[in-house]
Amino acid sequence: MNELVSRVADNVGISPEIAEKAVGMMLGFLQREADDGAVARMIEAIPGAAELVAKFNGEGSGGGGLLGGLMASFGGGVMALGQQLMAQGLGMSEITALARETMAVAREHAGAETVDQVVNSVPGLSQFV
Secondary structure, three states: OOHHHHHHHHHHOOOHHHHHHHHHHHHHHHHHHOOHHHHHHHHHHOOOHHHHHHHHOOOOOOOOHHHHHHHHHOOOHHHHHHHHHHHOOOOHHHHHHHHHHHHHHHHHHHOHHHHHHHHHOOOOHHHOO
């Protein structure tokens, strides 16, 4: 288990397995939605992040039932990611803590400027991190 997953699991209070999947889903979402150059630099800088994206990038990206369909029709975005993470058993406070902890680790490895560029390129993300 890598540093990012360990820190998220410990600081959010969730199992390492859920942390690993949730972080992978979140980073995969960012890879799809954020500024390409900035998110590539960020993922490359975080040890183990590329592997998490490769493993979980497709998780939760389809389906989602009626609400998932509605969110997709409105562009999906952060709300759709939130629904996918809730489907993994996380509550809103845990999702917010997950996002904040993930971005804190990203800032340590990739730098604040790169992470801010990623966050600012995804509509609505800044309110969670």
